[in-house]
Amino acid sequence: MAPVSFNEVGKVYRDDTRAVSDFTxxxxxxxxxxxxxxxxxxxxxxxxxxxxxxxxxxxxxRIGDRVVNDLHPRKRDVAMVFQNYALYPHxxxxxxxxxxLKIRKMPSDxxxxxxxxxxxxxxxxxxxxxxxxxxxxxxxxRVAMGRAIVRHPQAFLMDEPLSNLDxxxxxxxxxxxxxxxHELGATTIYVTHDQVExxxxxxxVAVLRKGELQQVDPPQVVYERPANLFVASxxxxxxxxxxxxxxxxxxxxxxxxxxxxxxAVPDELAAQRPGLERYVGRTxxxxxxxxxxxxxxxxxxxxxxxxxxxQVVTTELLGSELLxxxxxxxxxxxxxxxxxxxEDVDRSRVAALESEARAHRTVMIGRFDVASTARAGSAxxxxxxxxxxxxxxxxxxAAIGYGDRTPQAAKPAETxxxxx
Amino acid sequence: xxxxxxxxxxxxxxLIGVLGxxxxxxxxxxxxxxxxxxxxxxxxxHFDWATIKENYSTVIHDQQYPTFVKNSIIVTGVSTLVALAxxxxxxxxxxxxxxxxxxxxGSTILSFRFMPPIAVAIPIFLMIQQLDLVNSYFGLVLPxxxxxxxxxxxxxxxxxxxxxxxxxxxxxxxxxxxxxVLFRVLLPLxxxxxxxxxxxxxxxxWNEFLVGLFIISSTDRETIPIAASSLLTVESPIQYNLAxxxxxxxxxxxxxxxILVQRYIVRGITAGAVR
Numbered sequence: 001m002a003p004v005s006f007n008e009v010g011k012v013y014r015d016d017t018r019a020v021s022d023f024t025x026x027x028x029x030x031x032x033x034x035x036x037x038x039x040x041x042x043x044x045x046x047x048x049x050x051x052x053x054x055x056x057x058x059x060x061x062r063i064g065d066r067v068v069n070d071l072h073p074r075k076r077d078v079a080m081v082f083q084n085y086a087l088y089p090h091x092x093x094x095x096x097x098x099x100x101l102k103i104r105k106m107p108s109d110x111x112x113x114x115x116x117x118x119x120x121x122x123x124x125x126x127x128x129x130x131x132x133x134x135x136x137x138x139x140x141x142r143v144a145m146g147r148a149i150v151r152h153p154q155a156f157l158m159d160e161p162l163s164n165l166d167x168x169x170x171x172x173x174x175x176x177x178x179x180x181x182h183e184l185g186a187t188t189i190y191v192t193h194d195q196v197e198x199x200x201x202x203x204x205v206a207v208l209r210k211g212e213l214q215q216v217d218p219p220q221v222v223y224e225r226p227a228n229l230f231v232a233s234x235x236x237x238x239x240x241x242x243x244x245x246x247x248x249x250x251x252x253x254x255x256x257x258x259x260x261x262x263x264a265v266p267d268e269l270a271a272q273r274p275g276l277e278r279y280v281g282r283t284x285x286x287x288x289x290x291x292x293x294x295x296x297x298x299x300x301x302x303x304x305x306x307x308x309x310x311q312v313v314t315t316e317l318l319g320s321e322l323l324x325x326x327x328x329x330x331x332x333x334x335x336x337x338x339x340x341x342x343e344d345v346d347r348s349r350v351a352a353l354e355s356e357a358r359a360h361r362t363v364m365i366g367r368f369d370v371a372s373t374a375r376a377g378s379a380x381x382x383x384x385x386x387x388x389x390x391x392x393x394x395x396x397x398a399a400i401g402y403g404d405r406t407p408q409a410a411k412p413a414e415t416x417x418x419x420x
Numbered sequence: 421x422x423x424x425x426x427x428x429x430x431x432x433x434x435l436i437g438v439l440g441x442x443x444x445x446x447x448x449x450x451x452x453x454x455x456x457x458x459x460x461x462x463x464x465x466h467f468d469w470a471t472i473k474e475n476y477s478t479v480i481h482d483q484q485y486p487t488f489v490k491n492s493i494i495v496t497g498v499s500t501l502v503a504l505a506x507x508x509x510x511x512x513x514x515x516x517x518x519x520x521x522x523x524x525x526g527s528t529i530l531s532f533r534f535m536p537p538i539a540v541a542i543p544i545f546l547m548i549q550q551l552d553l554v555n556s557y558f559g560l561v562l563p564x565x566x567x568x569x570x571x572x573x574x575x576x577x578x579x580x581x582x583x584x585x586x587x588x589x590x591x592x593x594x595x596x597x598x599x600x601v602l603f604r605v606l607l608p609l610x611x612x613x614x615x616x617x618x619x620x621x622x623x624x625x626w627n628e629f630l631v632g633l634f635i636i637s638s639t640d641r642e643t644i645p646i647a648a649s650s651l652l653t654v655e656s657p658i659q660y661n662l663a664x665x666x667x668x669x670x671x672x673x674x675x676x677x678x679i680l681v682q683r684y685i686v687r688g689i690t691a692g693a694v695r
Contacts, residue, residue: 014518053589074595086586090608100594147594157593 001187002064002154003029004050010058011045011211019045020211023059027155030185032178034202036192038234038344042211043191044159050189051080051157063154079148080157083164085140087132087147093119094128097146111150118146121180138169145180155187162197174200193344195235199223207231209340229285229397230337232390238290238323239341240390241364242333245286247279247391256286256389259330259360263306266386273401276391284400285333285392292388293366295324295374296381305383312374313363322368326380332362337397444671450664451475458660479665487640488647489673492626494557495643499564500621504614506565507572512602514573515580516588526577533570537630545634555637563631568621575620579613580606615684619677626674644670 004027011020020042027033035043048054050061052073060067068076079100087096094115101111119125122142132140141161148156161177162170178201181188192198198205199219207214207222207230215227226232232240246257254265254276270276294300296307310326317323334357342349356362366382374380391400450458454471457464479485513519514526544563545554553559583606591601607614629645636642642650648666651659678685 051589051593053592072597073589073592074597076593078593080590080593082586082590084584084586086584086590088587088591088605088609099591103595103600147590151594 001029001185003027003031003062004155004187004189005062006046006059007062008059009046009049009056009061011042011049011054012057018211020049021058023211023213025206025213025216027187027189029187032181032188032190032201032203034190034192034198034205035208036195036198036205036234037208037214038341039193040210041208043193043208045211046208047157047159047189047191050076050155051078052076077151077154078157079151079153079155081144081148081159081161083160085132085144085161085164087140087143089132092129092131093124093135093143093146096132096143097150100147100151114150115146118149121149121183122146137165138173141165141173145177149180149184153186155189156181158188158190160192161190163192163194177201196237199235205235207234209234209337225399226390227399228337229333229335229392229399230341232287232392232399233338233341234344236289238365238367240287240289241293241362242285242287242338242392243328243362243364244283244331244333244394247276247282247284249280254280256284258286258308259328261308261328261330263308263384263386263389265389266304269387269389273391275401279391279393279400283394285335285390285394285397287333287390287392288384288388290323290365290367292385293326293364293368293382294384295366295368295372296383297373298369298371301383302385304385304387306386308364308382308384310364310380310382312376312378312380314376315374317370320370322370322372322374324366324368324372324374324380326364326366326374326382328362328364329360330362331360332356333392333394335394335397447664447667447671450661451668453661455659455661475661475665479662479669483647483651483662483666484639485647485666485669488642488644489669491557491641492643495560495564496622496625498557499561499568499625500618502561503565503568503572503621504618507569507617508576508607508610508614509599509602510569511573511576512580512606514577516585529570530574533567533574537567537628541630541634544631548635554635555641557641559635560632560643563635564625564628567628567631568624571620571624572617575617576610576613579610579616583609612684615681619681619685622677623674 006023006025009020009023010018012018023042023046025033035046037043045054049056050063050068052068052071056069060069062068063076063078088099091099097115097118098111101114106114115128116125119128122145124139124142124146127135127139127143132143135143141164144161148158158177162173165173174197177190181201190197190201198207199222202219204216205219205222206216207227209230215222215231217225222231222235226235226240229242233242243258245263248255248257250262250264252264253267254270256263256265265276308326308328310328313325313327315322315324332353334353339350339353342353364382368374392398393400449463449465452467452472452475454468454475457466457471514522548554548559548562551559551562553562587605587609588601591605592598596604626643627645628643629649632643632646633649636646639647639650644666648663648670651663651666
């Protein structure tokens, strides 16, 4: 196993389209690093450059202490798991897994030992004599994993390995891959567009947008302290509510004016966000997560609660919670980054957000307790936990007030949950 | 109603089958007759074993038929093998690699195949003459490779295109070089394609007549189609029954071959580029 480091790596295709720019990142030895972002953000390109399947046009990539820019893929000693598994259809499971070892002319009893070991870890022992066509999607995925495991490579590279599986299997394999990775202590770069995978699997998450690194941090940090509007709206499901607010100084401290309503910013939060002072009298992007909203009728009000009135648009009862869409009289945040995240989900959501912006109405999503009686069309009052507010500069789209900590300043040594 | 539909469709299919088979049956019948019987009106279906034996042994023994077969097999075999050996890797390159003009060349290559042989027969003859290869196997093999190669490349590009690139990439990461990827991983996967390409090539070369006629000048180098035609033109009076024997003997090897590989051809045609 070895660390993988990107140093000002860039990728420009022959037709002059730029896929990755100025990408600098260190993946520690044994770390599970997730690259996440919407389609076309350059995450797969970055991964393929490590594998040697894509030429590195700028900067350098190191695996261990070797610069691999000009090395043929077979000399990089990395293993890759592909989205469509890329199993060799004419070979049995055993041969698929053993293939790379056979090429390296490993003695056959050692090959047998390793393949059987991998099959045991992956629960494929009964399948060894079958061909890929006879396997289910989940089993194929495991074979692809097995092919990587037996290599004992410097690093595992995984390119959306779960996206072809159905939802239930995906959840199961998610846990399984994470478990195997921990067992092997293997340096892993995992590419996904699914932010749930990013949150649940990675030691650290690297969020990419248009080929540029937005933030590299452990999942919880990315969730709690998103570096900018892009990360804030991309990470989290349902996504963060973002509304335009006027920041003012009230009697007791800072106050956010949301349309004709207002919310007090707790002093302790203001103290944690020294940068906020400069925004007094200006419009900022105000964000809060769905889980920090609750139906006011259920009580649960604390000294830190703010209140907002709105109109229920629709509700979704999920059994454990009631997702409630509440329309509030204020303009939504509709900057380029937010629109881009929406577009990645669905084009129609861009139009929806734009029309909301024109009408100065914001639809917020709250995860209410199922006891809530909120029904579509009725007026509602919601309480929100003001200690969990996020503030964004609407011009630079950056988060306001984590001191001078820039997103990329996070060094692996500070933040990586290092493995045993 | 449904029964009637079936009856009609079977009737049509049988009719088509009979129409398709009729010439072969006629050829077979002709080859069983003596020179005199050919002129019988109405034609009889009376066969005489002695006549059949005489016809076939005349062609096989007196007319150097084994030589023609040998020539055909050598020329067809060598041309097809070389065309495959060159065409399969070329198709792989066209399918996978981006190089200067790769798109243009990919489509240009097929257009070579559109050229009618008669348009190039004389230039080819002159070139072969310049190379001093007239009336040699090599003189036939070279143009046949040139004719077959575009077809092989084009068919194989289709088959390679159907294999996901990730298979190549997985093999590269697993430790193979590009050529090893082709030979160790992809060749087994495109085997149906190779069979299709080989079949098209073999049938074309086996039947090729025009270019052969220009290049071959002595009987002992003639391939079967050329030999069959000289039998009709050189001999006088024309012995239709013997010509028919040559026809039968020409068709039989290709027929057997086609039956042998038809499973692959059908699969190949439905799976590959030849649609």
